[in-house]
Amino acid sequence: MLEGKELILATKPYAHEIRSKSWIFTLSTLLLLLLSLSGTLLAPYLLLKLACSILSGLLIVRMFVIYHDHQHHTILHRSVAANAIMTLFGIYVLAPTSIWKRSHDYHHQNNSKLFSAAIGSYPIYTRKKFMSLPAAQQRAYLATRHPLTISFGYISIFLVGMCCGSFLSCPRRHMDSLVAILLHIAMAVVTVLLAGWQGWLFFIFIPFFIACGMGSYLFYAQHNFPGVSFNANEDWCYHEAALLSSSYIQMHPVMAWFTGNIGYHHIHHLNARIPFYRLPEVMRDIPELQHPKTTSLRFRDVRACFRLKIWDAEKRQMMGVA
Secondary structure (H helix, E strand, C coil): CCCHHHHHHHHHHHCCCCHHHHHHHHHHHHHHHHHHHHHHHHCCCHHHHHHHHHHHHHHHHHHHHHHHHHHCCCCCCCCHHHHHHHHHHHHHCCCCHHHHHHHHHHHHHHCCECCCCCCCCCCCCEHHHHHHCCHHHHHHHHHHCCHHHHHCHHHHHHHHHHHHHHHHHCCCCCHHHHHHHHHHHHHHHHHHHHHHHHHHHHHHHHHHHHHHHHHHHHHHHCCCCCCCCCECHHHCCHHHHHHHCCCEEECCHHHHHHCCCCCEHHHHHHCCCCCHHHHHHHHHHCHHHCCCCEEECCHHHHHHHHCCCEEECCCCEEECCC
16 A cells, blocks of 8 residues: 555656647647637627537636646646746636745645645634634634635635735735736726627626636535545645545546546645646556545535535534534
């Protein structure tokens, strides 16, 4: 049985991209996204516009996973062209590089630590801490984990939290967040002027609502699921955090394609340098990774994840507050 450092070392042969594949997947996803977005404006029928709009949202999710891998220096590292593409995409998707990379790298280094995991992640309070808070702070904490907050991640998490929050906290460091906000407003205004409110609905709102809502939930369910483990900082262990605090989200192959295999999240946290298109290969080849803690996108599993609010340190499990 491989464990600890030996298990991490076993994944190293897979932590190498196939450069041609990285470019093919990146450019093909971008091309499909551009075509589907064009369809939201040019398609002759409303139902066809809606179909293109939904497809655009799903393709933004896939492109975001590719962007996410690039930010980890997993694919297309040191490519000037890729850097330009990903910088522009980060601004477009309201997750500019200055805040996304810094907060996400921190998340990887502190995943499942009770007292520092909230940067780049959803906050986790212990039952004891939650019960000691004033009612207003309890409501604020629960609001960050509420299904509506996550469903409307387009506004709550990406536009307000990611862009506005980062720029207001440090304008000089996060100037690209301001650029993302202004560009998004300008894009909305121009779309309304040229294509009316329906153009804005199909070209901007629906794709971003789907992509940001799905992205927000996936990130939530990757670390907030029945059976998840959290530890005090002094008891934290990197490989245990990856395997015990990161889920494997079971998906239909079509949805796995749209989400860039991000459901293999336990493997991604074990070794973030494994390209998204090699994650299934790793799980297939390494038996120790084939029995992860799982969840899915089925309604009952989504509901089970949303019911989890606070960490009970004595029972060592997540629980609700009722």
